[in-house]
Amino acid sequence: MKRASTAIGSLLVLIIFLAAWQWGPGLFHVPEFVLPTLSSTVAEAGRMFRVENLMMHAGVTALEVIAGFAIGSLLGVVIGVVLGLSPRTETMLSPYILALQIAPKVAFAPLFVMWMGYTVYPKILVAVLIVFFPVMVNVLGAVRAVDPDQVNLVRALCGSRLQIFRFVEFPSAMQALFAGLRIASTLAVIGVTVGELVGGDRxxxxxxxxxxxxxxxxxxxxxxxxxxxxxxxxxAFVVWLERRMLHYVPRANMRMA
Structure with missing residues (x-):
């Protein structure tokens, strides 16, 4: 009953929003060029589908998002693990990683276009830069927060360094990793959009x-x-993957943010 009431409430909010979008501009005499109605927007979507090849453009953006998200997340995991396991390496590299994060990503987009031209690569690279940091920080913090008693237990059982990482450190970091991936999945869209705004032809x-x-x-x-x-x-894909891989975690800790 609670799920049904939540779904009904969410559906009502959507209906109210769509109704306000359709009849609000006319009620408040907002010009069409300022705020088009819902029906005008749907009609424009149909025209773009027929004339502007909307699906092709959407497919290009989706592929760029997937590539940027995958590459940025992989780099974030690898570097987060390396820095988490080696405080000395973190001390050496953290100023440069922090400087890269602080630098505005929008400023890099024109530079990437100058280097790589009007291809998909500048958009993917911007997405990688934006995705990398939240994943890396979450993994780094999780690896550092591993219970030392569990590590000592594996060592007492003559476990190797690889086994400690495989059976203790990496599983302990999974929840934090997926928290970072949730953020990264939305940031990847922002990164690709910035790249396409600056230098895109599709x-x-x-x-x-x-x-x-x-x-x-x-x-x-x-x-x-x-x-x-x-x-x-x-x-939604990240949430689905999280629930599949972390099915043993209590569901109260795995609700969508």
Whole structure:
């Protein structure tokens, strides 16, 4: 009953939002070029599907998000584990990693376009930079927070350094890893969008800039909706994977944020 009431409440919120979007602009006399109605936006999506090859652009953006998320997450896990296991290495590298994180990623996008041209690589690289840090920090903190009694137990059983990592440190870091992956799944969309806004010739970010240049507000809304949908799917996939891999964790600790 609680799940049903929650689902009904969420559905009501969606209906109210869509109704306000459809009839609100006309009620408050908001011009169409400022805030298009829901029906106008849906009609524009149909036109973009037929004329602008919307699905191709959405597919390009989705592939860039997947690549940036996968590469950035992998680098974050590897470097987080290395720094977590070696405090001396962390001391040497942390100033440079912190400087890279502090530097605005938007500023790197034009540079990547100059180096690699109008290809998918600058967008993926921006996504990698944005995704890397939250995953790395979560894994680093989890590896450092491992229960020393568990480590000593494996050592008492003549476990090797690899076995300590395999059976104690890495499993202990899984929850923190997936917390970082949840954040990274949404940040990957932001990174790809920034790259496409700066130097794209395809993708939803490109359509967003194109629609803005044409004064087509509905086209901008369709592009934003597409980017949002990709982010929701990426986040839902991480949550699904987390529940599959961490099925032994109490469900109260695994609810969606």
């Amino acid at each position: 993708g939803l970010g490109y359509l967003l800039v194109y629609g803005e240049g044409q004064g087509n507000t509905a086209m901008v809304f369709v592009s934003i909706a597409g980017l949002t949908l990709i982010g929701i799917v990426a986040y």
